[in-house]
Amino acid sequence: MSTPLLAAVGHGSTALWYLTRATGLVALVLLSATVVVGIVCSVGWVSERWPRFLSQALHRNLSLLSLGLIVVHVLTTVGDGYVPISVVDAVIPFRSPYRPIWVGLGACAFDLLLAVAITSALRRHLGARLWRAVHWLAYACWPVALFHALGSGSDARLGGAQLVYLVCVAAVVGALGWRIAAARAASPVMRTGAAVTGVVVVVLLATFAFLGPLRPGWSRRAGTSSALLAALSGAAASRGAGGTATGSPSTGQSPTTSTPGTAGLAAPFTSAFSGTYSVVGPDPTGHEQVVFSAHLEPSGSALSISLSGSALDDGVSLSSGTVTLGSLQGPVTSLDGSVVSASVSGSGRTESLSIQLVIDDHSNLVSGSVSAARSAGGKGSSP
Numbered sequence: 593m594s595t596p597l598l599a600a601v602g603h604g605s606t607a608l609w610y611l612t613r614a615t616g617l618v619a620l621v622l623l624s625a626t627v628v629v630g631i632v633c634s635v636g637w638v639s640e641r642w643p644r645f646l647s648q649a650l651h652r653n654l655s656l657l658s659l660g661l662i663v664v665h666v667l668t669t670v671g672d673g674y675v676p677i678s679v680v681d682a683v684i685p686f687r688s689p690y691r692p693i694w695v696g697l698g699a700c701a702f703d704l705l706l707a708v709a710i711t712s713a714l715r716r717h718l719g720a721r722l723w724r725a726v727h728w729l730a731y732a733c734w735p736v737a738l739f740h741a742l743g744s745g746s747d748a749r750l751g752g753a754q755l756v757y758l759v760c761v762a763a764v765v766g767a768l769g770w771r772i773a774a775a776r777a778a779s780p781v782m783r784t785g786a787a788v789t790g791v792v793v794v795v796l797l798a799t800f801a802f803l804g805p806l807r808p809g810w811s812r813r814a815g816t817s818s819a820l821l822a823a824l825s826g827a828a829a830s831r832g833a834g835g836t837a838t839g840s841p842s843t844g845q846s847p848t849t850s851t852p853g854t855a856g857l858a859a860p861f862t863s864a865f866s867g868t869y870s871v872v873g874p875d876p877t878g879h880e881q882v883v884f885s886a887h888l889e890p891s892g893s894a895l896s897i898s899l900s901g902s903a904l905d906d907g908v909s910l911s912s913g914t915v916t917l918g919s920l921q922g923p924v925t926s927l928d929g930s931v932v933s934a935s936v937s938g939s940g941r942t943e944s945l946s947i948q949l950v951i952d953d954h955s956n957l958v959s960g961s962v963s964a965a966r967s968a969g970g971k972g973s974s975p
């Protein structure tokens with residue numbers, strides 16, 4: 593198939609949701625820059641052209657800007673309404689029904705950042721010691737935000753987003769190394785402790801990324817309830833963005849009923865089917881293939897559906913697909929949520945198929961129903 597059937601799928605179909613993702617990434621970059629410039633301030637680095645007050649002003653402005661962007665990030669998430677996240681979920685951690693742990697970590701990072709901002713505004717009244725103690729939280733805020741971003745974001749498997757994450761980690765780890773090396777007055781125990789903490793955080797982040805968000809099926813493992821995933825799948829379809837194939841939840845829809853007695857073998861007919869599915873990939877280019885192998889009931893005719901496309905967090909953005917039913921074969925003509933349409937032909941016959949998939953992604957089982965209609969000029973067939 594030369595043109596992609598679906599341009600995009602999943603929850604990237606409204607301006608607000610795009611804004612959530614974009615502001616999240618920019619906020620992370622700004623937060624990383626805030627940490628790096630904060631370290632420049634604390635090391636006390638100056639040059640002829642770069643006096644200390646410039647670092648301090650940059651640090652303050654970057655932190656305010658990142659806080660502002662995070663507020664927009666939260667408001668667009670709540671305003672979009674695609675996932676049921678409330679303003680309360682943004683400040684009280686681990687309440688969100690959508691990826692509770694990972695969105696909860698975002699709330700923790702937001703709270704830490706608010707605490708740092710508020711104590712900075714009240715610095716004169718609080719005294720330097722308390723202010724400094726709270727300001728150390730800024731270091732904790734950064735890895736917490738990073739775990740949140742990887743765990744909640746839709747874009748962790750996109751090369752561009754990965755580059756952003758890598759640059760942020762490299763910049764902060766480099767600055768931390770510089771800070772530790774420059775802190776000659778600190779005790780060796782403190783310096784070693786800081787270095788070990790830095791290494792442990794990076795190893796944990798990398799392990800988490802490779803075992804979690806970078807692998808298919810993260811949506812379910814991220815803790816979103818099946819009911820919500822099913823609702824999201826339906827919403828993605830109704831937004832007209834296309835539909836998800838595997839990795840996406842069972843849609844919760846029942847297959848159209850089909851009884852062996854009414855399911856004649858020559859089109860038009862409707863027949864139930866059941867079988868299994870498997871996912872191959874994604875390969876390094878993010879390409880993934882989902883193959884459904886099933887048998888019609890009661891005829892036992894083989895039904896095979898192969899969908900190929902780009903791996904997304906919640907499924908596959910379809911670029912091509914093939915359906916084989918008995919001796920008939922042809923391309924997928926559309927994918928709308930969990931309904932695959934195809935035009936199959938063989939031995940001079942052409943039939944239109946509408947296949948309702950019900951996916952059980954806990955056990956990799958698929959069931960559903962297939963309805964066959966004679967295409968104009970087609971003679972019908974027996975699968």
Ligand code: HEM
Pocket residue numbers: 612613614615616617618619620623662665666669670677681682683695698699700701702705737740741742744745746747748753
């Ligand atoms: C310091 C605070 C925060 C930072 C730096 C941050 C940053 C990010 C980043 C970088 C992403 C990934 C975007 C993507 O993959 O495209 C993300 C995703 C997300 N964040 Fe945050 N975030 C923060 C706080 C919050 C809070 C408090 C909430 C609660 C409403 C929240 C809700 C979300 C959601 C729902 C997503 C998933 C968006 C998607 O599907 O791509 N974030 N965040």
